[in-house]
Amino acid sequence: MAGLRDAREHRRAEILAGRADAVGRQRARGKRTARERLDLLLDGGSFVELDLFRRQGEGPATDGVVTGSGTIDGRRVFVYAQDFTILGGSLGAAHAAKIHKVMDLAVANGAPLVGLNDSGGARIQEGVMALDGYGGIFRRNVAASGVVPQISVVLGPCAGGAAYSPALTDFTFMVAGSAQMYLTGPDVIEAVSGERVTHAELGGAQVHGTRTGVASFVHPDEESCLADVRHLVSLLPSNYLEPAPSAPSRGAADDPRPRLAELVPAEPNRPYDMLEVVAELVDDADVLEVHEDWARNVICALARLDGETVGIVANQPSVLAGVLDADAAQKAARFVRFCDAFGIPLVTLVDVPGFLPGTAQEYAGVIRHGAKLLYAYCEATVPRVQVILRKAYGGAYIVMDSRSIGADVSLAWPTNEIAVMGAEAAVNVVHRRDLAAADDPGALRGELVERYRERLMHPYYAAERGLVDDVIDPARTRIEVARALAMLRNKSVAQPARKHGNGPQ
Structure with missing residues (x-):
């Protein structure tokens, strides 16, 4: 031996x-x-x-x-x-x-x-x-x-x-x-x-x-x-039946972050770095960004909020003004599906002027790829919280986890603008004949734009119609998101009986 x-x-x-x-x-x-x-x-x-x-x-x-x-x-x-x-x-x-x-x-x-x-x-x-x-x-x-x-x-x-x-x-x-x-x-x-x-x-x-x-x-x-x-x-959880490992609670439900109100300019066209917003929102500013250098106009990241793992999807206004394009839609769609598969709640931060226009995008299949993101959110059964910081225009608003496609809680800052398109573009379409016939088109356009904003784009328009749950103080974003996630912790959704769906590829 x-x-x-x-x-x-x-x-x-x-x-x-x-x-x-x-x-x-x-x-x-x-x-x-x-x-x-x-x-x-x-x-x-x-x-x-x-x-x-x-x-x-x-x-x-x-x-x-x-x-x-x-x-x-x-x-x-x-x-x-x-x-x-x-x-x-x-x-x-x-x-x-x-x-x-x-x-x-x-x-x-x-x-x-x-x-x-x-x-x-x-x-x-x-x-x-x-x-x-x-x-x-x-x-x-x-x-x-x-x-x-x-x-x-x-x-x-x-x-x-x-x-x-x-x-x-x-x-x-x-x-x-x-x-x-x-x-x-x-x-x-x-x-x-x-x-x-x-x-x-x-x-x-x-x-x-x-x-x-x-x-x-x-x-x-x-x-x-x-x-x-x-x-x-x-x-990450070990498997789809287990929750992700928790860290000790960080008291997020009573943790105002005044800096959030300073990071984001009130003017809708001024850029800023959404990653700074994400860092203020999560525990210890610890953010693990996925695909950091690909399709940078959208952010996908894992982090902890009040000790619990969350998946964050956010538009990035410092890159292409935060528009969605074919690559960004693909990137976000797969991330949303991963989080949903493993029971990771989703927080979506919205500041999006729309989908990127142009023949290059249309030929690249932006319709098909945008539909992937739409499908992923519609299919997701995990807790879902949407926060609209500033712009949310057109189909991009719908795709970024709007209430209409199943967000559980939708919050908005007082700077939010939810509309089919920006006020200037809307006025140019709706009032093109009046503007063409006006003696002073510039003055009339300014008057019409202001009227459009007051009637259809004020911060409480969507909240008055039940599409936003609350218009919140930006400094309380971490608090309100943590409270919403705590409320949704036991969410359960019965899935329809079918073999599987046939999403866009």
């Missing part, structure tokens, strides 16, 4: 250490090993590894992926980390089977799944079995969607079919400089089209963080990236 135990320990130590030359090359690229990454992600000493000795045929042990379970702040998560030092982290049958097992265990135990991706792609030597392995991952991604949170972390190459798994998960983290994600690599693109492009230009973290919207978060290094994964997990 002593000899067997010594042999076992020697074999384990050899596997855990890895090949020195391969580990050296990994570190020379500025990348950590799979096990070092798991040490950063998980609580110390909590990792329980599965399938350490698994291999394909006579290949190396682990088959290029480390799988198992551990804890983050004491809460169970399941993980896999592809090991680029073994066969380039390529995916074959045994590699895929290990990932399948840990995904199944995550769902069975109602715990989040975190995948660390660093792989050369499908193992060509195994042919169709590698493709079959990817298919099994994708099927499980879909089966787990809305059941447990799924987080992808891209720390190296993630090319070809492998890129579809991060695209199917709830959040994707990427590390600038080392992460790459694309379906077809630069060499193939050049051979087919003659176009020359680098790996970073084609699918680097900045591309997916600013242009495609594939990356939810972009970080400069692995340490800050994995620390933010831990922070995200701390805000």
